[in-house]
Amino acid sequence: MLNLPETERPREKLLAGGAETLTEAELLAVLLRHGVAGASALDLARSLLLEFGSLRGLLSAEREEVCRHRGMGLARWAEIQAALELVRRHHLERLRAGPSLTSPRAAREFLIARLRDRDHEVFCCLYLDSRHRLICFEELFRGTIDGASVHPREVVKQALRRNATSVILAHNHPSGVAEPSQADEIITTRLRDALALVDIRMLDHLIVGDGSCTSLAERGIV
DSSP: OTTSOGGGSHHHHHHHHOGGGSOHHHHHHHHHOOOBTTBOHHHHHHHHHHHHSSHHHHHTSOHHHHHHSTTOOHHHHHHHHHHHHHHHHHHHHHHHHSSOOOSTHHHHHHHHHHHTTOSSOEEEEEEEOTTSOEEEEEEEEEOBTTBOOOOHHHHHHHHHHTTOSEEEEEEEOTTSOOOOOHHHHHHHHHHHHHHHTTTOEEEEEEEEOSSOEEETTTTTOO
16 A cells, blocks of 8 residues: 555545545555555455445455455454444443433434344343433344244343343344334233333333334334
8 A cells, every 4th residue: 555645545544534534445444454465455445345245245244254355364354343343332332321211212323233234133122220321231032033032031030130120122133124023013012011010111122124223112012
C-alpha cells in the first residue's frame, strides 16, 4: 500500500477523516494490516469481499472457508471474529448504560447484531430490574435450524435467580423470516403465564429475522 498516495491509504484516511469515510474494503484492510506477496492488505480485503459476496457474507462464513482463502489463516480469522464480538458487546454495553427498556425498540439493535446470522435457533432473555434497566443477557436454549425446545420452568428459575422483575424474551428464525409461528404464539402465552405466577412481567417476545425484528407485544400477543 506504500505505492498508494498517502491520502488514499486506508489507515491515513481513517485518521484524517474518521472511520465513516472508508469503504468496507478499506476498513477490512485496516484490520488485516498487511497483505501477502504480490497483494496489499487492500487487495486482500477486496478479494475476500468478492469471494464471500459481502461483508456480512465474510463475517458469517465458516472458519474453514475463510482460512482457505489465500493470505488468511486461523490468526486472521480469530482477529475478524474478535472485532465482530466487540461490536456485539458494545451494543450490550449501550443497553446496560442506557435508559430503561420501556420500548421493545431499545433492544432490537443488539438482538439483531447478536442473533441474525446464527444458523440454528437460539432462545435468549434480557433480565430487567424494577426500573426496567438491564441486569444481564443470557442465551438459554439452542436448537437446530428448525427450532429450539423452550422450557418455561427454566426461564422462571433463571429470572428468579437474577432477581428480575421483568424480562424481554427473544429468539431468531434462521430462515430469515421474522413472522411468528403458531408455536411461537403458544410458547409466548405459556411463558407469560408462568412468569406471572411469580410476579415477573414479560414485556415482550422479539423474533429476529434477516435484519428485521418482530415484536409480539406490538402484535397484542404478550
